[in-house]
Amino acid sequence: MARMGRTVNRTTMARATMLIALIGLVWTLPVRADDPDNCLLCHQYRGLSRLDTDTSRLHLFFTDPDYSNHRRGPHARLGCTDCHVRAEVSVIPHQTVTPVDCARACHLGSQSGIAREFSHAHVKGMLQDSAHKPDTLLNLQFNKGPLLSPEQANCLYCHDEPVFRDPSNTIPIAAMQSGRTFDRCDVCHTDTVPLDVVYYLRHVASRLVPARPPLELAQVCAVCHSDPLINKTHEMKDSVAGFVRSFHGKAALLGDQSTANCLSCHVSAGDNAHRMLGRNDPKSSVNPVRLADSCRSTECHPGADKSIAATAVHLDLPTEHGSMEYLLAVTFIVLTILTFGPSALLVLLELFQIVVGREHHGDGKVRDLATRLMADPRGRERLKRFKPRHRVQHWILTILFTLLVLTGFPMKFADRTWAAMLVQMFGGLQVARVIHHWSGIFLVIGFIGHMVDVFFVFLAQARSLISAGHKDGYTKAFTSLPMWISPTDVKKTFQLLACLMFLRKERPTFGRFSPAEKFEYLGVFWGTMLLGITGAILWGEQYMSHLVGGRIFNLSTIAHTYEAFLAVIHVGILHIYNVILAPRVFPLSPATITGHTPMDKLVEEHSELVEEVARDLGLLPQEAPHESA
């Protein structure tokens, strides 16, 4: 059975291969030019153009002969006079050429010589019942002035010469084939394959995917829907601006071919773009009553709850003043500035000390103590600020964080050139997305593992305190966790600020971890939770829509993106400074590898740790703490 299955699969594969190969070959073979009027004799030259010096209008009379030579689109078999009036163009110089009427009947020629009449006249009827009525199109007033010449067909607002899209970008099996696959046909078919069959196959194959990829479709819609005057006249928002800020729009900007495009939502299943209706029409696919079903169509979010329709695809924050989404964004911006700003200020002031030549060498006695401790294996071990498991956790965090940034930030800055390049480096948005999701999962697993580690440290400390007779052992154990930010830390931070601003002479010193390090840790703690939760909501949108309302997706997106930005600037600017660029640790702090802190930094910033270890090892009397601490 299995063998039979394989045979069937092979047969299916072979058939598909033949279809694609047939298509591929014709892509590459030059064929007879369909130019019965010989227009291309002149019009194949790109320079066949002129500039109207009075109006500054550029007239391009060039027509790419490859379009018909290589049958690159459904109009490739048409002669020029199928659209243009023969009497006007068959004389040279041409008479004034009447604009083309797309509803005019043309004749599709075949190799057999039989011509079939064809027309787009019925499209006019479709438009008449749509939001894009011919009269509406006729009266469009653009910000830049008229975009079409008088009497030109309104079809040109959306259409230009149609081309067959290469389905290999979106159909995996097509990408596996090449034009040369077709060479095998030569074994039996010694003559050429009938051209019209091939043309038909290409035509059909190109229709397996939408006529335009999502980004190009946005370009088409933006002609009108991003025009300020049209939006003002028709009381519309710039819907394309909102779209490109959405998940779908950003994916489109990054070249994703499968993401939802404008037509995915605005055209009902079984209908076509020419019958698109305004959202107030009850029959419209984006009418509030029908929108949920449009989102939950089999091609999009089939398992989602109807609440998914509350997700704003056209959310354009700058124009949404007062909304919950806007307020959340403002909150994150303020919090980012308030948390990152002071940290950056401290770093800048630290550097300023070096510039003006103000030096802090720490206490000489502490240096002597530290030197003696480093000479003792027990002291050396105790002065390691980071244990092996912490260093391993840090490096795992480093790798995952880097992957998350590299795969996530292109989505945030999707319109930047580097974003598309980065996504391509990962093999496309689909691959980048998978990497992002799994990196996030591992990060959350690592976070949970770290929390378990912290819990056992806390438990051991609490038991020790309780057995020593402390009644509030659990509370004390919690507040004595290494990363606990105490009131003393806050006080010392202000003392440090005062010192760096020349308001205080003595520089405060710290224990195992400085307040800045504790603050960074808090940021990772909070950030991982927030990014993990919001990331899970966005990833599992179909399942989560049953648990939370659609608007949560908007809020999650905002929280995820702004929190990620805070993390990146904090790590990318301040943490990189602290562990790589700072003069005392350059080119890399050994603490990240060996756990040891450079002597200068140890003496100046962590003298309390040195004294604590010295007391424990008997180098200092227990009852004589260092005064400067």
Add this chain to the structure above:
Amino acid sequence: MNLPDDAAIADATKSRSRWYQAARKNIARGYATFLMALILYLTLSAVWYLLTSLASSKVPGQITDIPAKMDRTMLDTERAAWRGFEVSDNPRTPLAHYHRVDGWIQPDKFSGCTQAGCHAPLPHSKRKEVRAFLNMHATSLHCGVCHMQTEKQPLELVWYDLANGESRSSPAILEAYGLLLSSPPKSDNEPAMMSLQEKLVGLLQSAATGAGNPPAIQELADHFAAVRATSEAFGKLLLAGREALPKHFRGEYGAKLALRDSATGQPMLAHPKTESAVRAFLDRRDSAGGEDRKALLDAVHPLKRPKALHCSDCHTLDRSLVDFGKAGYPAARADALKSPIIVRMIESINEGRPMHLPEFIRPTSPTTSTPK
């Protein structure tokens, strides 16, 4: 011999040590200043981004950056400047233009006539009968070929590269076509066939680059590269190439013909020693009139022909002013350019007689026979 005493050595050591300490401190200060500037810049950029993230709703260039109107500004802009074109598989044409345009005529960066700011890249606009035909030549001929005075007959011409303005050999597509029309070595002569294959592939790739990378020429090059040089398929491709390549003689070669300066051998891309005259003309272009204007223009065009060359001066079998063969055109292509049918058509149009395009001049390959 006087040896330095201990005190002198100590002084020297101390001095070196001081110098070393000072240098070290200054390097540290410089490094700290650099870091301060970097961190300040990054911080301000981040804050600026945050603040503007709620202040702007501009649609990115990938979507809007497509020319909406076809006007003079397009001629001053390379296609790559329109971001909306670069990110699209099949970029839509500017509105009001239905047919696909994957590019438009680009200003010749080395032609003095257009670069001086006097003439547009499409300079002919007066006579309706011929203006577009004349502009058609702007992609492959420098203005001077028709408009500069020279006694040489036929004209002494040289190709110049549009990338650097330097003289160069004839365009790759012409060479490739010449190679395709020549008799190939025997198919069992593997080294010769491989050499032919390598040369053809290289020429076709160069031809594609020169023509702005049309997929058809690149695909032809890929096909030639993909098959074994001694195979039957390669022989078939040679025939197919003869059919296909003439369809790409569209005057886009990455090079243009110009008059050759006999003294230097370089192309004459502007009237010699006219920089100050050009400046004077441009300064007074709008104000000067009559004789004054004529005098200015005469100073700008010292080599100007009293009457520009006529189409039939070159497109003729009888004493053509262009030696197409010498310019690198294969005989078949040269014959097509000098064809009396074309000459008659041009003469008819030039005399203002409307003419109907005969169907029998449909473009075909001059030969499709199997090379012996």
